[in-house]
Amino acid sequence: MTYRALDTRYDAMKYRRSGRSGLKLPAISLGLWQNFGGSRDYPSAFEILSTAFDHGITHFDLANNYGPPPGAAEELFGDVMARDFRPYRDELIISSKAGYGMWPGPYGEFGSRKNLLASADQSLKRLGLDYVDIFYSHRYDPNTPLEETMGALAHLQRQGKALYVGVSNYPREATREAHRILAAMGVTLTIHQPSYSILNRWIEEDGTIDACGELGVGVIPYSPLAQGVLSGKYSKGKDGASRAGRAGSTVGTRWLAPKVLAAVDALAKVAKARKQTMSQLALAWVLRRSEITSALIGVRTIEQLKDCLGALDNLEFTDKELKAIDAATGDARLDSHPPLSLPD
Template sequence: MTYRADPARYDAMEYRRSGRSGLKLPAISLGLWQNFGGNRDYPSAFEILGYAFDQGITHFDLANNYGPPPGSSEELFGQVLARDFHPYRDEMIVSTKAGYLMWPGPYGEFGSRKYVLASLDQSLKRMGLDYVDIFYSHRFDPETPLEETMGALAHAVHSGKALYVGISSYPEAETRRAHAILKDMGVPLTIHQPSYSMLNRWIEDDKTIDACGELGVGIIAFSPLAQGVLSGKYNQGKKEGTRADNPKGSLRQSHIEPNVLDAVQKLGPIAENRGQSMVQLALAWALRRKEMTSALIGVRTLDQLKDNLGTLKNLAFSDEELTAIDEATKGGLMDLAPRPSGWLR
């Protein structure tokens, strides 16, 4: 059966401009980090991807290492593009990244021109695309001149392989430098993708969010649910089938310490008073500031996606609610600022 997108797909979604660029993104974007790899079959993947697009999610976020195994998310999304999404390619924003380990040897990760551009070519091949809409430097490389990494991003734009470029998990000082270097090369820095949630506020603490606002760079938050912790499921002792069930996964022990779970517990009544699920409260909070372009979600099931989309019904906060959230979370805040080795993704 041939997929036909819902004619009303743009009616309920809110679209926000990325900084001072011409690019608009949906307030909620769908990431394919851990749930669309080799362990996902086509029908279950398209059930989620097709529904997302039918609800106005036009932005699909990938990276070279997304899976597992690395590369498999791009391969699966490439199949969806070829089989069902092909007529709608110009309505979609497809992003990918380079920065984490992809192949052995000295050229298989970080920020060299050799790695970044080779990775982009591999990503395009896996997805069957001539270009991506956004291409990111996935993490700051302290051992490569930033001019080289940004030069590779600029080359991607000048060669027509990317329309916009971004950075991910760059601290404030490096964000400002990246913006200045790209500007000198005639390529604007369009977007920054940091981790950000009620429990993880490093972009506020080191003023990265303020720098992006000043420079006209959009922000899309990843892990706005703090690896699912803010859904409340770990307060209920749920581990089977979650990230906590994988000792080698991305969920750290620091995410589920008693003080963190206590903070999550205190958020429950706030969500209830707003008529929201915990997930919806967390996403709305991440989107509350004017600098935020989009919140990046990751889902395993269609029901999770529907819960996430319910956020759009109530994005406004009173000063009293924001104060209550700050009070509830102050004892459970995580220190997840990027280190030289970068955020593990």
């Protein structure tokens, strides 16, 4: 049966401009980092992706190494594009990235021109596309001149392989310098993808979010639910914490510290008073700032997806609520500057 998107897909979603660019993204975007690897079958993947699009999520975020194994998420999304999404290509924003380890040897990671250009070509092949809408430098490389890394991004845009370019996991000064270098080449730094949540506020602490606002760079945070911790599923009395500790879990032990889980329990009271779920509270909190273009979520089920979409029903906070959130988190915050490996 041929897929046909719902005619009502744009009725409820909110769209926000990325910085001062012409690019608009849905307030909630869907990432394929953890849940669309080689073990995910086509029907279940397509059910989530098509439901997302039917609810106005037009932006799907990938990277060359998303899986497992690396490349699997792009291959799966490429199948979806070929079989079902192809008629809607011009309604979709598809992004990819390069910078984390992808293949052996000295050229398979970080920010060299060699790595970024080879990675982009490989990603386009896996996706079955002529171009991606956004291509990111996935992490700041302190050992490669930014001129080289930004030059590679500019080259991809001029080739038509990326319509927009961005950075991910870049601290404040590297973000400013990347913006300056690209501007000198006549290219706009359109978007920044950092980690950001109620429990991880490093972009506030080091001023990265303020710099993006000043420069007109959009911000699309990943892990707004802190690897699911802010959904409440690992709270006291639930069996999630024991599952998270098992081998292969993507949730680091620091996120399951007693003070963190106590903070989550306190946040649950704020969510209840707002008539929101924990996930909805966490997403609304991230989206409260004008610099934020979109919140990037990852889901395993349709139920999780629909729960997250419910955040859009209440994005306003009172000063009292914000103070209660700050008091609840206190010393449980895990602010950390951009890592040189994938966050846990």
